Amino acid sequence: MTQLPPQLHYLHHDQLSTLCLENVSIKQLATQVDTPFYCYSKAGLVNNISACKAAFEPENIHIHYAMKANSNLSLLRIVAEQGLGVDIVSIGEMQRALNAGFNAQDIVFSGVGKTTSELTAALRAGVGQFNVESKEELSALISVTSECQQSVSALIRVNPEITVDTHKNITTGAKGNKFGVSFNDVLPMLAAAKQSPFLNINGLAMHIGSQIHSVAPYLDAIAKIRALLNRLEAQDYPLTHLDLGGGFGIQYRDNQALNKTDSTAAQHYLTFADFANAIKSALPDWQGRLSVEPGRSLVADIGVMVSEITYRKESQPTPFLVLDAAMNDLMRPALYQANHALIPVQQPRSSLLTQYDIVGPVCESTDTFAKSVQLSSELTAGELMCFLDAGAYCAVMSNSYNSRTIIAEVLVDDNQAHVIREPITQTDLMAFEQHRRLAKI
Template identity: 40%
Template sequence: MDATTGTVDGVALVALAAREGTPLYVYSAPAIRGRVRALRDALAGLDAGIRYAVKANGNGAILQLLAAEGAGADIVSGGELQRALRAGIAAADIVFSGVGKTDVEIDAALAAGIGRFNVESRAELDAIQRIAAARGCTAVASVRINPDVDALTHAKISTGKAENKFGVPTDEARAWFDGAAQWPNLRLDGLHMHIGSQLLSLQPVREALQRMAAFWRELEAAGHAIASIDVGGGLGVRYRDGEVAPDAAEYAAAIREALAGFGGRILVEPGRWLVAEAGLLLTRVVLEKQGRARRFLVLDAGMNDLLRPSLYEAWHDIVRVGGDVGRERVAYDVVGPVCETGDTFARQRDMPRCDAGDLVAILGAGAYGASMASTYNSRPLAAEVLVEDGRYALIRKRQDFDAMIADERPANEWKSA
């Protein structure tokens, strides 16, 4: 966002709000393309593939944009499988992660011909074998290793420590490779890891990569061919001014160093890093409220629109559209209208004084914003737009009340279970 002009890629936010209303998610197509290309360039020379983590932002237009740039998909549900396929992502470029894949989801993935499962338990191995045998096909799978590395991130998005639910220890994985003959319809030839999200230091990544590489070499020495190593995602982004995050070149260098000599396919699963900073949540000031102890800035966006601050105590930079020239500075608690004290975007945030009707942009909202939104308090889902070169496209219309309650039914058709 250009704070001076109040524009994104040549589109005026004031005009956009007048046309499409608020709250409104605004995504920059050039920013997303730029991130994909930067990562692709950094990985040049490696047999590497980008598998975008759909959970970060699953809007169909975003997925189509990424597909056009050659990205595949990392999915964690049957719904995300359908989203990826409908966006034109080839089934062979889809990896299916997650600890709780159901039989229905596994069957759908096999029917589609996805490239690879990232397996997280013995029960899942058995389920894939059973379903693949019934289909008369062979599934391809990687074992998700839990390297027991502290990702140095928020506890709720740390996934690589021994107490986390994700992956298996190497001794269990080793037994799977040694006993692979018991799953004749499953080709176990890959390794996978993902230690957490919003990683601002590459040190945990390097440590986890080193453990992964040591295990790969051990398996190959034991006669197990490894065709794929999936290093996961989790690269952090700058949510606040002055924050330093790793860049693509640093990340790729860490991968090259750890996996030197590996002759198979390397997969990376970025989500947040590709889309977070490309998006903002545009919202309008409803009112100011002077409480006994705090001064509140009440917005028309709430925690149902952007859950991260409430769920993770996450920081997002918040700026007044139109700038702050000539305005006094105020320490605001920036809140929404939802009936929860947790509906708070920032506490004691230093901002220019805002008036009712002013527009405010919550930055860094391209990932885990719209994808985690709900209709709590019967608040319809916000609209989403994609902007580029002075124009915009509505990529999700604002939900109206009738659409919000469309699947509800009166209790007048009772049935026996």
């Protein structure tokens, strides 16, 4: 059977095996926190950060956590304590980063649609790096720095037009994507920025997509950018910073792999060290600053989502397991056709399996987590189930569709568990929908 994340294991007691995250029983936790809920391992996060630092820091590659993957304040504080910088894509994320203890100079502000008010707020907060994604944004940033009379450092994000073998919804560096600018736009942008006494363009940035499982596209993109840097230097624009983005792929466990016992279940997934070595091999003589922005690869496997079976609905050709979790709690299957392994919190006594379709209660056909999944024939209403690898792009995408509660988040630290986001109920949300008289316009 494919190995579970190291912080997740079954504990055998009184002839039963119950799932634990670190040293906390998921079953016991569910008596204190209403299902569904998210649960994260602090040890898992710290271990992932340590592996990341061990790979990149010896190569003098700076690390900024891409917080869009998971922006819970408690997790952000752990990341900040471990000495990483942070990559943001909105002013709300900046507020969270500062609240969590990140130094403003360690913040990289990315994103294709920064507003003038966001640029102004980030400038006044002292954000260390802006990744500029268009000629229009460059013009806005020049105006803001002039108005504030404040200097700022920026990089131009280029689109290397690299085809990546990943889901179409998470590719960002192919021709036609909205992100970055063409290589032909860089020189005119540098010339425009040179007229500003406050804006310093000191490098280039890129990000080619997410769930990258090969170094080949990185090598192709870096080679194209290095050639561009050489051309720019020849035209008296020497640049000293390269931001290579993130997108490092992780192994999402699915039930098909979990049920395999032979070697076909094993696949090779690149490590942080693989990417660090590839970057250095592509830039052997680079003397400037290098940075990367991992997100999913730091937090995905530290989290699970716990749910209870509401009904085992008999149906032909396949019975349904109807969970109390829905697509508003876990959007990735509907949005990206993603697979998250679903395992029972209490291991069944029997090894007999049945095929199920796994669904939620939301009134949408897309509220389907998986089809034709092999799980225990003993499963029935009231049993707890656990989705794996739910630490990234899950809780941050949760919403209240069908007027459902936005579910809780819990952090486990050894044998202690802490609620780090309370459930947001309809009572909470309806409080924002009261009549408020506006001043006459």
